[in-house]
Amino acid sequence: MQSWISLPLNGWAFLLGLPITSSLTWGPGRWGLCCVPHRYLAKISSAGSISEEETCEKLKGLIQRQVQMCKRNLEVMDSVRRGAQLAIEECQFQFRNRRWNCSTLESLPVFGKVVTQGTREAAFVYAISSAGVAFAVTRACSSGELEKCGCDHTVHGVSPQGFQWSGCSDNIAYGVAFSQSFVDVRERSKGASSSRALMNLHNNEAGRKAILNHMRVECKCHGVSGSCEVKTCWKAMPPFRKVGNVLKEKFDGATEVEQRKIGSTKVLVPKNSQFKPHTDEDLVYLDSSPDFCDHDLKNGVLGTNGRHCNKTSKAIDGCELMCCGRGFHTDEVEVVERCSCKFHWCCFVKCKQCHRVVEMHTCR
Amino acid sequence: MAGAIIENMSTKKLCIVGGILLIFQVIAFLVGGLIAPDPTAAVPYMAAKCIDLQKNHHKTKWFIPWGPNQCDKLRYLDEAVNRQIEANDIVFAIHIPLPKNEMSPWFQFILCILHMDIAFKTNNQIKENAKVSLDVSLGYRDDTVSEWTEMAHAVETRKLNCTFGAPKTVEHEGKFYDCDFLPFMEIGTVAHKYYLLNIRLPVNEKAGVNVGIGEIKDIRLVGIHQNGGFTKVWFAMKTFLTPSIFIIMIWYWKRITQMTRPPVLLEKIIFALGISMTFINIPVEWFSIGFDWTWMLLFGDIRQGIFYAMLLSFWIIFCGEHMMDQNERNHFSSYWKQVGPIAIGSFCLFAFDMCERGVQLKNPFYSIWATDIGTELAMAFIIVAGICLCLYFLFLCFMVFQVFRNISCKQSSLPAMSKVRRLHYEGLIFRFRFLMLITLACAAMTVIFFIFSQVTEGHWKWGDFTFHWNSAFFTGIYGMWNLYVFALMFLYAPSHKNYGDDQSNGDLGVNTGEEFQLTTTITHVDGPTQVYKLARKEAHE
Numbered sequence: 025m026q027s028w029i030s031l032p033l034n035g036w037a038f039l040l041g042l043p044i045t046s047s048l049t050w051g052p053g054r055w056g057l058c059c060v061p062h063r064y065l066a067k068i069s070s071a072g073s074i075s076e077e078e079t080c081e082k083l084k085g086l087i088q089r090q091v092q093m094c095k096r097n098l099e100v101m102d103s104v105r106r107g108a109q110l111a112i113e114e115c116q117f118q119f120r121n122r123r124w125n126c127s128t129l130e131s132l133p134v135f136g137k138v139v140t141q142g143t144r145e146a147a148f149v150y151a152i153s154s155a156g157v158a159f160a161v162t163r164a165c166s167s168g169e170l171e172k173c174g175c176d177h178t179v180h181g182v183s184p185q186g187f188q189w190s191g192c193s194d195n196i197a198y199g200v201a202f203s204q205s206f207v208d209v210r211e212r213s214k215g216a217s218s219s220r221a222l223m224n225l226h227n228n229e230a231g232r233k234a235i236l237n238h239m240r241v242e243c244k245c246h247g248v249s250g251s252c253e254v255k256t257c258w259k260a261m262p263p264f265r266k267v268g269n270v271l272k273e274k275f276d277g278a279t280e281v282e283q284r285k286i287g288s289t290k291v292l293v294p295k296n297s298q299f300k301p302h303t304d305e306d307l308v309y310l311d312s313s314p315d316f317c318d319h320d321l322k323n324g325v326l327g328t329n330g331r332h333c334n335k336t337s338k339a340i341d342g343c344e345l346m347c348c349g350r351g352f353h354t355d356e357v358e359v360v361e362r363c364s365c366k367f368h369w370c371c372f373v374k375c376k377q378c379h380r381v382v383e384m385h386t387c388r
Numbered sequence: 389m390a391g392a393i394i395e396n397m398s399t400k401k402l403c404i405v406g407g408i409l410l411i412f413q414v415i416a417f418l419v420g421g422l423i424a425p426d427p428t429a430a431v432p433y434m435a436a437k438c439i440d441l442q443k444n445h446h447k448t449k450w451f452i453p454w455g456p457n458q459c460d461k462l463r464y465l466d467e468a469v470n471r472q473i474e475a476n477d478i479v480f481a482i483h484i485p486l487p488k489n490e491m492s493p494w495f496q497f498i499l500c501i502l503h504m505d506i507a508f509k510t511n512n513q514i515k516e517n518a519k520v521s522l523d524v525s526l527g528y529r530d531d532t533v534s535e536w537t538e539m540a541h542a543v544e545t546r547k548l549n550c551t552f553g554a555p556k557t558v559e560h561e562g563k564f565y566d567c568d569f570l571p572f573m574e575i576g577t578v579a580h581k582y583y584l585l586n587i588r589l590p591v592n593e594k595a596g597v598n599v600g601i602g603e604i605k606d607i608r609l610v611g612i613h614q615n616g617g618f619t620k621v622w623f624a625m626k627t628f629l630t631p632s633i634f635i636i637m638i639w640y641w642k643r644i645t646q647m648t649r650p651p652v653l654l655e656k657i658i659f660a661l662g663i664s665m666t667f668i669n670i671p672v673e674w675f676s677i678g679f680d681w682t683w684m685l686l687f688g689d690i691r692q693g694i695f696y697a698m699l700l701s702f703w704i705i706f707c708g709e710h711m712m713d714q715n716e717r718n719h720f721s722s723y724w725k726q727v728g729p730i731a732i733g734s735f736c737l738f739a740f741d742m743c744e745r746g747v748q749l750k751n752p753f754y755s756i757w758a759t760d761i762g763t764e765l766a767m768a769f770i771i772v773a774g775i776c777l778c779l780y781f782l783f784l785c786f787m788v789f790q791v792f793r794n795i796s797c798k799q800s801s802l803p804a805m806s807k808v809r810r811l812h813y814e815g816l817i818f819r820f821r822f823l824m825l826i827t828l829a830c831a832a833m834t835v836i837f838f839i840f841s842q843v844t845e846g847h848w849k850w851g852d853f854t855f856h857w858n859s860a861f862f863t864g865i866y867g868m869w870n871l872y873v874f875a876l877m878f879l880y881a882p883s884h885k886n887y888g889d890d891q892s893n894g895d896l897g898v899n900t901g902e903e904f905q906l907t908t909t910i911t912h913v914d915g916p917t918q919v920y921k922l923a924r925k926e927a928h929e
Contacts, residue, residue, distance in 0.1 A: 117562075166434040166608070168454040171487045187489045189617035191429025242569065244430075244612060246499055248689045249741045249770075255842060256612045258430035263505070263564045367512035368591045369604040370475045371468035 089209050099171065100202060103164040104157050107203075111156030114268040115149060118275075121341035123316040123328050123348075142223050142310030148275045150224050151231030151307055154207045155267050158232050162199030162261060173198045194259060196239065200232050219283035219310055222292050226308050233305045234270045238262045271307070278307040317348035331387045347387035357384045394823065394879040402822075405878070409871050416625070416867025421860030424621035426847065428614050435480035435587065435607040437462040439473055450527055450536040451481040451586050465605060475598070480587040480607045493677045494616035495578040497685055500585075501610050502572040506550060506565045506602040510558055514565060515600030518548040523588040524753055526573070528580035536584055539575075542753045546570040548601060565602065569610070571755040574748050576685035577676055578613065585609070618859055619673075625863060626671040629870050633669055637662040640877040647882055653718045654709045657702050658876055664698040665873045667691055686745045690738070697734045699869075700780060701727050703827065707787040711794060726783045733776030740769035788824070795821070823879070830872050837861045 080086070080094035080101070094101055115126035124145055165173035174192035207228055211221040239259040247253030279302040281292040292308055294301060302308055314320070319327035333343035333352060343352045359382055362375035394402070436453030439460045451459040459481060462468055468478065484498065485491055491498070502522075506514060522544050527536035550565040573585075587607065591598045641659060644651045651659075668691045676684045704726040709718070720727070740756075743765065747754045756762040795817055802810050841861040848855045 163434060165486075166432045167436060168433070168483055168486050173486070187485070188492050188494060190425030190615050191613075192431065192486075192489075195432065242610075244499070244501055244569075244610070246574075246612065248692050249737045250744065252842070253838075254427065256428040256430050258432065258610060260432065260503070260608075260610075265563050365511050366593075367509075367603070368475045369589060369598060369601050370465045370478060371473055372475060372591070373469070 087210055087213060089213055090206065093206055093209065097172075097202070097206075099169070100161060100164070103160040103170070104206065106164075107157035107160030108153060109156075110160055110264055111149075111153040114156070114264055115152050117265075118148075118268050118272045121334075121339075123331075123340065123346060124313075125331075142220050143313040144275060144278050144307070144309045145313060147223065147227045147278055147307040147309045148271060150227040151234065151271050151274070152268065153231065154203050154228035155231035155235055155271065156264070157207055158196070158199040158203035158235055159261065159264055159267065160199075161202050162195045165195035165198060196236065196259065196261060200236060203228075203232055219290075219292065222283065222290065223281070223308055223310055226292060230274065230305055230307055231267075231271060234267050234274070235261060237305060238266060238270060274305065274307045278309055280312070281308045281310060315348065317350075328387050333385050333387055335383070335385050343385050343387070350388045352385045352387050355384045355386065356381055358382075392880045393883045396883045397879075405875070409875055412871055413864070413868055416871075417860050417864035419621060419625065420863030421855045421857065422853075423617075424856060424859040424863065425615045425617040426856050427618045427858050427862055428612055431485065431611045431613075433482045433484065433486070433609040433611060435482050435609060437465060437606075438479045438481045439468075440477045440479050450525075450584055451479045452584065453481040453483050454487060455483075455532070475589060475591045478588070480585075480589075482585040482587070482609050484583040484585070484611050490581045491578050491583065491613075492581075492616055493578055494619045495613035496619055496673070496676065497613060498573070498575050498578055498583070499612040500573040501612075502546075502570040503608040503610070504548070504567055504570070504604055505606040505608065506548075506567060507561075507605050508552055508554075508556065508563050508565060509561055509603050510556065512603050513556065513600075514548060514550050514602040518550075518601050519545050520548050520570075520589065520601050521545045521597045522753075523590055524573075525586045526575075526752065527584045527586075528582060529584075530581050532582070539583075540752050542751050544753045544755075544758060546572075546755075546758050550602075564605070571757060572609065573752050574685075574745070575752045576682040576745070576749070577680055579680040618862075621859070621863065623671050623673060625866070626669050626673070629867075630666065630669040630671065633662060633666050633870060633874060636874055636877050637666060640881045643881045652709075653720065654705060655880070657698075657705045658880055661698050661702050661873055662877050664691075664695045665870060668695050669870070682749050686741065686749065689741050689745065693734055693738060693741075697730050700730045700784075703784055704730075704780075704787065706827075707784065707791055710791050711787070726780065726787075729776035729779040729783075733773040733780070736769045736773040736776070740766055740773075743769075791824075826872070826875070830868055833868060834865050837865060 077095045077098065080091050080098075083091070083094065086094065112126070119126040126145075126149070161170070164170050174195045174197060208225055211224045211228075240262060241257055242260050243255050243257040245252035245255050247255070279299060280295045281302065282295045283290055284293050285291075292302075314325050316325055317328060319325065319329060328346055328348060329350075331346055333346040334341045335343050335352075335354075338344070340346065359380055361378045361380055362373070363378040365373055365375035367373055397405075436451075436459065438451040438453070439462060440449075440451070441460065442449070453459065453461070459479070462473070462478070465478070468474075504520070523542075524544060525541040526539045528539050529536050548567060548570075550567040552560075552563075552565050554560040554563060589598050589601075589604070593599055637659070640662065644655055644659070672687070673684060675681060701723075704723055708723060708726075743762075744754075744756045747756075756766045799817065802814065838861065841858050844857050847857060
């Protein structure tokens with residue numbers, strides 16, 4: 025069995041609910057890293073794209089303002105969806121060895137009913153999702169899939185003369201701006217006064233900051249005889265794995281906050297006043313997380329029963345911690361592995377099959 | 389005739405001239421900072437992974453990443469395994485520019501670099517000294533409907549220089565290698581509106597082509613071009629500067645030919661400096677807007693090289709001719725030791741440039757750095773040029789030191805002179821030092837601005853109003869050296885003042901003789917021998 029906390033991804037249901045629903049109906053224990061991408065991606069590629077305005081209406085989980093945005097930015101919606109998939113994949117990678125492993129379930133209400141918790145895990149999911157959207161939109165810009173992007177001077181008003189006079193602004197600016205307007209609108213429409221909305225907005229922004237603050241500056245010299253007399257620099261997006269790593273670190277050091285009224289505005293401040301105040305990049309949460317040990321559907325926790333664990337590890341993926349002291353089964357399983365493979369840079373793998381007997385530990 | 393204008397000008401007038409030049413300098417700087425956009429723009433592209441379904445791999449077929457007639461694409465290369473697509477069936481397609489934009493001749497050049505996203509896999513790692521072989525074709529068209537025309541096609545190899553920032557264990561699978569970007573393409577004119585790049589990475593196991601290069605996830609490309617706005621401002625500046633320098637050059641030469649004696653070396657070198665400055669200034673780039681002249685980039689390099697060589701030679705000769713010792717120079721050949729390194733250095737850089745940009749005229753994908761021999765050759769050229777430059781600066785510093793030592797020697801004998809002569813001398817030394825100082829200031833400014841523009845972010849913003857440091861650096865420095873040459877030609881032109889006085893007035897004759905020692909050969913009337921006789925007499929006294 026997989027353990028899960030109800031993802032606070034209410035607004036993201038549509039991304040998972042529509043054409044790709046089937047791809048997310050994995051049974052327990054199929055999150056093993058080896059096999060995810062192929063099945064997953066193969067299904068997505070064959071799924072239809074969001075190309076008509078009516079599709080926007082059918083998307084589940086969108087609020088009215090998001091439906092309007094969807095209609096106005098149809099070409100971007102595929103990237104939004106891809107961004108969400110990227111986020112979930114990355115989340116599952118980062119949490120593969122933890123009690124809570126970022127799993128999603130097929131039936132939609134699980135996202136909807138128990139989203140009131142403002143836990144660390146929720147903070148991470150919000151951050152990685154908004155980062156994923158910004159990332160995917162920026163990438164789509166560079167591939168030429170979107171027409172607006174950095175050259176659409178009506179959006180940012182960079183330079184009225186346009187591409188021929190001064191080039192385009194960075195695509196990342198567009199990606200981040202789109203993520204801001206599309207993802208944040210959920211919280212803003214609720215009125216940004218509730219502590220939960222403030223937390224979500226903060227974490228959304230922290231996710232985007234994880235990309236923005238880790239842009240790599242690359243330069244090329246091309247002056248006389250290739251000297252650095254003329255040098256052009258640009259910013260390259262970090263790989264999404266890097267964004268995931270950054271956010272995972274922020275997750276480990278997340279700050280517990282509470283809402284306080286300062287003047288007329290409500291702000292989040294650390295619960296423990298001795299702690300350093302959090303920065304824009306840090307994740308914040310309101311409620312402490314459950315231990316994710318036992319099956320408790322009411323709170324949206326499936327428990328670690330049935331999860332694989334590592335017998336020799338003392339960390340969270342070790343059987344001691346993972347199984348919450350309940351002990352574990354050990355089975356001898358024969359696995360078929362690919363070995364002595366020959367690879368090409370793409371799409372060609374020729375392997376022998378090797379059989380190996382391994383010990384598999386499963387939590388009770 | 390009593391010498392150059394700088395000697396006969398009053399301090400007040402000198403200040404006025406300096407002030408006017410400073411105003412022009414500030415204007416040149418502001419034009420770049422406020423009007424022009426950044427000098428260059430970098431546009432990131434992500435290659436589309438097109439599938440070449442025809443098994444015979446027609447080379448003539450073009451794959452377009454987006455828009456009408458776009459190719460059948462893979463979103464992720466992982467999909468290919470299930471669909472039984474092989475590496476040889478995949479074509480990376482990049483359309484320059486991005487949708488809704490058009491390239492323009494104002495961009496002057498396009499320079500592309502390639503970036504590979506290679507994921508780490510424990511059993512499919514990048515081998516040491518891995519090389520990637522790219523089969524590239526470049527096509528163009530001028531409207532959105534017509535067929536693509538091939539511009540260039542080449543098979544190029546590039547070294548993969550990658551590091552992995554984490555332990556190579558199973559946990560880090562999927563993380564990308566940190567790879568240096570690969571120099572990819574350079575075209576010297578942008579005569580067409582749309583360009584299309586098709587890149588294949590053919591695998592040939594027997595020949596070991598594209599084997600052991602890891603698992604490529606994506607190919608990214610960065611296209612760099614000069615901004616149209618900057619080009620326009622730059623052309624405007626050149627068009628304005630050409631006549632200004634040209635006119636002062638004519639005026640300067642007229643003054644020299646009006647004299648009874650033949651021009652001396654310093655006068656000739658200043659004139660040559662003026663010619664090379666005009667050569668740079670002449671805005672032949674205007675033709676690149678109408679004609680498809682790919683050699684413009686190379687030509688620009690050569691013009692700049694000539695000017696730099698001239699400027700460096702001028703400094704040496706300027707110092708040498710103000711040495712105030714008893715050696716006779718006034719001949720280019722007496723400076724062979726100092727000018728030699730300049731000539732060798734310039735030749736090396738010219739050879740390097742011909743090997744890189746010269747070959748690129750034929751094959752835009754060529755890079756001298758791609759092969760080991762090429763890299764060694766290029767490094768050899770650059771190192772020799774570097775050594776020459778160091779040697780040159782040692783010579784120059786030594787000469788400047790000598791000049792200042794001689795000046796201080798002369799200064800110590802100043803108190804013994806009469807008041808009028810002393811004041812006159814002090815003025816001369818001041819003006820000479822002033823010019824030395826200006827040269828140093830110009831050089832220092834260039835270096836400081838260069839470092840500043842490298843360190844600082846491209847532009848600063850105050851509200852609605854943006855200041856582009858990079859552009860300001862280019863226009864400011866370019867304007868500065870123009871003004872420098874202008875000032876040289878103006879201040880070192882022979883003066884008309886006191887013309888005939890020195891012949892009629894016997895007392896002044898001696899006075900002029902002493903003046904000669906400061907500016908030696910420039911000012912002499914009776915030929916160098918007379919001056920040196922006088923100088924020696926003075927020295928004995």
